[in-house]
Amino acid sequence: MVTLAFFFLATTALIGAFAVVTARNIFYAALGLLVSLAAVAGIYVTLDADFLALAQFLIYVGGIAVLIVFAVMMTAQINRASRSHRLWPLGLLTGAVTLAGLAYVLANAQWEHQGRADTISPMVGDAASPGLHLPDLLFSVYLLPFELAGVLLLVATIGALVIARER
Amino acid sequence: MAAIALEHYLLLSAGLFAVGLFGVLAKRNVIVVLMSIELMLNGVNVALVAFSRYTAPNELSGHIFAIFIITVAAAEVAIGLAILLTIFARRNTVDAAEINLLK
Numbered sequence: 001m002v003t004l005a006f007f008f009l010a011t012t013a014l015i016g017a018f019a020v021v022t023a024r025n026i027f028y029a030a031l032g033l034l035v036s037l038a039a040v041a042g043i044y045v046t047l048d049a050d051f052l053a054l055a056q057f058l059i060y061v062g063g064i065a066v067l068i069v070f071a072v073m074m075t076a077q078i079n080r081a082s083r084s085h086r087l088w089p090l091g092l093l094t095g096a097v098t099l100a101g102l103a104y105v106l107a108n109a110q111w112e113h114q115g116r117a118d119t120i121s122p123m124v125g126d127a128a129s130p131g132l133h134l135p136d137l138l139f140s141v142y143l144l145p146f147e148l149a150g151v152l153l154l155v156a157t158i159g160a161l162v163i164a165r166e167r
Numbered sequence: 168m169a170a171i172a173l174e175h176y177l178l179l180s181a182g183l184f185a186v187g188l189f190g191v192l193a194k195r196n197v198i199v200v201l202m203s204i205e206l207m208l209n210g211v212n213v214a215l216v217a218f219s220r221y222t223a224p225n226e227l228s229g230h231i232f233a234i235f236i237i238t239v240a241a242a243e244v245a246i247g248l249a250i251l252l253t254i255f256a257r258r259n260t261v262d263a264a265e266i267n268l269l270k
Contacts, residue, residue: 083196152242
């Protein structure tokens with residue numbers, strides 16, 4: 001069941017990603033991004049990362065994707081095709097080489113699993129240690145980075161307002 | 168049906184990253200480039216969470232990384248789109264090849 005869900009979600013995520021880079025209409029590219037991000041949220045669920053799945057939905061699907069759709073609308077070039085550079089085959093080559101390199105590495109690497117990879121199935125219930133939750137970590141061990149992230153968001157908000165202000 | 172291995176997740180992650188990389192390098196529309204950057208960040212997040220789940224399920228450190236990457240990505244998109252809208256207001260283009268203010 002989980003396997004089926006994983007392959008369905010992975011395929012959806014990759015199809016969405018391809019739509020982003022191949023769609024001629026920019027609006028369709030934005031929709032492809034939305035589909036891909038939502039599928040990745042599902043992938044997080046299969047990895048027992050419920051909180052991350054929720055955050056992914058709220059921030060990416062609810063926030064970033066909508067922001068991008070707004071930008072697509074406001075720049076009013078929806079009907080103009082999303083063109084590629086003259087040198088796009090070079091980009092394709094770089095992407096293909098990166099993918100091949102990563103695939104080669106992970107076909108040959110030996111990772112230090114706690115147990116073997118193919119015997120741990122995701123979704124084995126409370127394997128992600130029942131006592132430990134993400135918020136506990138965020139507010140204790142990782143408190144300083146957490147506060148810094150807050151400062152970063154504040155700076156980004158003010159910066160975006162200042163940059164986009166009508167002059 | 169066989170259980171899903173870490174490699175499956177990593178392959179998905181590598182696929183998302185490579186597609187995003189192609190988009191960043193090949194597309195001319197700055198909005199599409201920003202979308203492709205989001206794809207790359209998502210690919211990395213999948214790898215981090217998968218590693219966390221399979222190699223250290225009791226520590227959640229991969230989740231912490233992913234949370235902060237999502238935060239930084241949100242800030243990056245906000246600033247990026249603000250810059251983009253300003254450029255569009257002044258130069259009436261979102262084409263990366265035509266944005267040559269520094270020339």
